[in-house]
Amino acid sequence: MSNKKSWGSTVMGWFVVQDPSAADAGPAADSSDNDAEAIRRTAAQPRLDVFATPPPAAAGGKVDFDAVFQSAGIESAERERVTRTLELLTSLPPGTDETVKKQIVTASLRAFGVPVPQIIESGAQELQALEAYIRTGAADAEKVTAEAEQRIKQYQEEIVKLRAVMQQRVDEQQAVVKRCNEKKLEVQKVLEFFGQDAVARVVRESPKLHEPKSA
Numbered sequence: 081m082s083n084k085k086s087w088g089s090t091v092m093g094w095f096v097v098q099d100p101s102a103a104d105a106g107p108a109a110d111s112s113d114n115d116a117e118a119i120r121r122t123a124a125q126p127r128l129d130v131f132a133t134p135p136p137a138a139a140g141g142k143v144d145f146d147a148v149f150q151s152a153g154i155e156s157a158e159r160e161r162v163t164r165t166l167e168l169l170t171s172l173p174p175g176t177d178e179t180v181k182k183q184i185v186t187a188s189l190r191a192f193g194v195p196v197p198q199i200i201e202s203g204a205q206e207l208q209a210l211e212a213y214i215r216t217g218a219a220d221a222e223k224v225t226a227e228a229e230q231r232i233k234q235y236q237e238e239i240v241k242l243r244a245v246m247q248q249r250v251d252e253q254q255a256v257v258k259r260c261n262e263k264k265l266e267v268q269k270v271l272e273f274f275g276q277d278a279v280a281r282v283v284r285e286s287p288k289l290h291e292p293k294s295a
Contacts, residue, residue, distance in 0.1 A: 128212035152209035
């Protein structure tokens with residue numbers, strides 16, 4: 081088994097990109113999933129108990145990495161080792177042979193008096209903290225989403241009930257209009273019997289009646 085395969089198997093779940101040989105088998109399953117499904121899968125993973133204090137919230141999706149690492153108990157000196165190593169790597173000319181690159185970086189770190197195992201440990205701690213932060217955030221997002229979906233369901237059920245009440249009231253009013261108009265036609269027969277002039281005169285003189293006004 082190659083170093084890459086061993087490396088990928090050891091820290092599976094921490095790295096963003098998996099072993100290249102796995103990618104050759106086809107597109108990742110995540111590529112066809114929507115964001116909500118991806119969050120649900122992440123939230124279902126076991127929590128990593130690495131935070132000594134609650135990590136800061138990522139307001140607007142912005143992450144305070146130093147604060148996250150600090151919450152995970154990674155001291156500034158440990159974080160500095162990883163940062164310094166990364167700076168050394170990025171300062172090398174593009175295309176530098178990997179073996180040469182490793183020799184240069186290793187020699188520089190020895191000059192600084194920083195043991196390589198400590199850098200590896202600090203880097204692994206940071207990866208572990210970031211994965212724990214992702215899972216913690218996913219669990220919170222899943223909880224908020226589930227609660228919101230439940231409330232939406234309740235609102236939708238309430239909307240259905242309100243629409244039913246509205247329609248029932250409209251149907252009732254339509255029935256009232258129909259029956260009242262039918263009754264008006266019956267009473268109108270009595271008034272028509274006495275004639276339009278007689279009815280108009282009584283309406284004008286009666287304090288109980290309001291003379292109809294033309295629209």
